[in-house]
Amino acid sequence: xxxxxxxxxxxxxxxxxxxxxxxxxxxxxxxxxxxxxxxxxxxxxxxxxxxxxxxxxxxxxxxxxxxxxxxxxxxxxxxxxxxxxxxxxxxxxxxxxxxxxxxxxxxxxxxxxxxxxxxxxxxxxxxxxxxxxxxxxxxxxxxxxxxxxxxxxxxxxxxxxxxxxxxxxxxxxxxxxx
Amino acid sequence: xxxxxxxxxxxxxxxxxxxxxxxxxxxxxxxxxxxxxxxxxxxxxxxxxxxxxxxxxxxxxxxxxxxxxxxxxxxxxxxxxxxxxxxxxxxxxxxxxxxxxxxxxxxxxxxxxxxxxxxxxxxxxxxxxxxxxxxxxxxxxxxxxxxxxxxxxxxxxxxxxxxxxxxxxxxxxxxxxx
Numbered sequence: 001x002x003x004x005x006x007x008x009x010x011x012x013x014x015x016x017x018x019x020x021x022x023x024x025x026x027x028x029x030x031x032x033x034x035x036x037x038x039x040x041x042x043x044x045x046x047x048x049x050x051x052x053x054x055x056x057x058x059x060x061x062x063x064x065x066x067x068x069x070x071x072x073x074x075x076x077x078x079x080x081x082x083x084x085x086x087x088x089x090x091x092x093x094x095x096x097x098x099x100x101x102x103x104x105x106x107x108x109x110x111x112x113x114x115x116x117x118x119x120x121x122x123x124x125x126x127x128x129x130x131x132x133x134x135x136x137x138x139x140x141x142x143x144x145x146x147x148x149x150x151x152x153x154x155x156x157x158x159x160x161x162x163x164x165x166x167x168x169x170x171x172x173x174x175x176x177x178x
Numbered sequence: 179x180x181x182x183x184x185x186x187x188x189x190x191x192x193x194x195x196x197x198x199x200x201x202x203x204x205x206x207x208x209x210x211x212x213x214x215x216x217x218x219x220x221x222x223x224x225x226x227x228x229x230x231x232x233x234x235x236x237x238x239x240x241x242x243x244x245x246x247x248x249x250x251x252x253x254x255x256x257x258x259x260x261x262x263x264x265x266x267x268x269x270x271x272x273x274x275x276x277x278x279x280x281x282x283x284x285x286x287x288x289x290x291x292x293x294x295x296x297x298x299x300x301x302x303x304x305x306x307x308x309x310x311x312x313x314x315x316x317x318x319x320x321x322x323x324x325x326x327x328x329x330x331x332x333x334x335x336x337x338x339x340x341x342x343x344x345x346x347x348x349x350x351x352x353x354x355x356x
Contacts (some may be wrong), residue, residue, distance in 0.1 A: 061325040100350050100351060104346070107346045110288075111339060115295075116296075121305075122297035134239070136312075137314075168309050
């Protein structure tokens with residue numbers, strides 16, 4: 001414990017500081033997940049000739065991209081709702097049960113967001129490289145803008161994953177300092 | 179705090195109980211990750227005719243399956259090393275810094291294992307269903323045993339993910355009860 005903490009009584013300012021940092025990080029994570037879900041959900045390519053038919057590539061041609069959009073949306077909704085608890089922790093720095101609840105839900109949300117980001121990354125890799133052994137052709141030469149947009153969409157969601165890992169650690173520190 | 183806890187002094191038995199449960203859960207997670215990495219890493223199909231050439235399907239034809247094996251192996255190694263801290267927490271129930279370290283590393287390990295499991299699931303889905311719009315043929319009709327084995331391999335790793343989420347929560351409870 002730092003020397004100054006003793007003079008300030010029951011609620012150490014460190015835990016309030018953690019709660020404020022927690023609130024700011026949640027805002028960043030909300031921005032990241034929205035910035036990944038919205039561009040992915042609105043991605044549609046031009047209609048281009050492909051194997052003697054005309055085909056328009058859409059994000060929901062790949063179930064993994066649909067899962068990515070659903071996962072990012074759920075996590076950003078959860079993060080928005082969790083702001084209420086985050087504000088509660090700023091005013092009530094010694095709360096235990098709500099911190100434990102957020103620790104658990106943050107971990108689950110991180111897992112869900114990581115799953116969505118990872119499957120989308122796997123499919124981005126496949127649409128870029130294909131799989132020559134099984135004659136799965138790469139489609140990025142033709143649908144270049146489509147590929148750029150779905151790749152870019154991943155940045156926000158990985159930012160969200162990193163922020164959620166930090167939030168878990170912050171909850172642990174706050175719980176240990178009561 | 180429960181009425182009984184007050185009489186038992188500095189180290190509440192609940193934290194020792196948590197440490198023992200933590201140790202058992204880590205053993206289960208090690209079993210799960212090994213039971214997923216080893217079958218996947220040794221999966222090779224028979225050589226079968228495919229598009230007028232003879233092809234043998236191997237797990238490392240798909241970078242996502244290779245990533246799955248690497249991720250599961252890293253996490254099972256980490257879990258094995260973390261047993262040392264888990265034993266330390268059984269003897270020293272009030273440790274804070276090592277619990278915070280494990281909380282952080284468990285969360286990162288869960289993210290890594292979830293990423294590996296999710297990309298492998300995405301590819302399992304694709305080898306089962308293919309993608310008709312882009313002429314990616316499903317390969318499971320031919321390589322049936324290959325597909326069964328890579329699918330089965332996922333059970334262990336998802337068990338590991340669930341156990342790691344529980345371990346994070348246990349660390350939080352132990353930190354709040356000092």
